[in-house]
Amino acid sequence: MVYDVVVIGGGPAGLSAAIYASRAKLSILLIEKNSCGGHIIITDSLDNYPGFDGGINGFELAVKLETQAKKFGTKIVYDEVSGIETGNIKKVITVNSVYETKTIITAAGTHVREMNIPGESKFKGRGVSFCATCDAPFYKDKDVLVVGGGDSAVQESIYLSKFAKSVTIIHRNAKLRSTKILQDRMLTYPNISVIYNTVIKEICGEDFPEKVTITNVNTKESRDLKTNGIFVFIGLVPNTSFFSSLTLDNTGYIITDENMNTSIPGIFACGDIRKKQLRQVVTAASDGAQAAISAQHYIENL
């Protein structure tokens, strides 16, 4: 069959698009690589999502979004997209199948940026982590490092400091990039410290990390630092590898207009994958709704 809409990605943007498209009686398939929810399933509490005055757990919101989309008729398959073909009838190629569709809404989001240094992949999941909310309890009374200097790095350091004996932030610049309110809050935790102008060059150890080599970016001096774990928060990378035919900005995010149209007619983008200022659940949901309506208009005018 030829679907009206194939949505790639089951985070808040993709599921919102699915809810709006299925309510509009379009035939819709949503393809998710892992499990629905995206980044929010590892978010303990969303305190700024409108309508939940007591906050809502990210996992719970993900389940609600998925249930709501299914209720209106969205079909969800768990598969990984490997490529797309454009044309009047578009094709979405996955590891296990090929789906034909009139429109594509990509809500494939972002993945965490890695440091690409020796030892990082060897210790991934056993000492190198990209999620404090997931792994912090396993570092009780340990010494850990946090790499980065943005809001995530500072926020996750504060969370980690409640478990770990010490948290040392390793930041490549002379100043943290994070908001002042977070930095001020960080100062109230005595077991958090910051080493500025410094990068990690290598992670060493047998079964688990034992030490890292750090280098001062100005003096080029290197020294070893003992540690039990390394938490990496150095940004996100958009999942646009199979959308290279679309117009992207210089960091790889998809450029759209305010109605989520990309540079190819019939392909829409929404959520974190799109070039925009604020990447939050509330803007993802808004993008998703707009993308679905734009897809509907496109189909009506075919």
Next chain:
Amino acid sequence: MATEVNESNFSQEVLLSNKPVLVDFWAHWCGPCKMLAPIMDEIAVEYEDKVKIYKVDTDKNMSLSTKFQITSIPCLILFKNGTAVQKIIGFKSKNEIKRIIDSMLINIV
């Protein structure tokens, strides 16, 4: 259904089992673990005769988390004759987990 095991019956149920065992280490605060739980329940039914599926609440059984060096969950560990033979870290799809179990079962025969 995947059955809960704890520090007191882990040896008996897992290490002394005559069938291969897949143990799901989880915690109530872990979103991806909750996503994995229904998949493990389905796998428990599908592999009923071949593989035992258990789960361990890491918060209540810290000694097991320490013993098996768990630093990230969800974490699945495959045991064969009392030995941990494979560790799978992070959320995996049902197909991926089945593929890992199937390749282990082939290696047994």
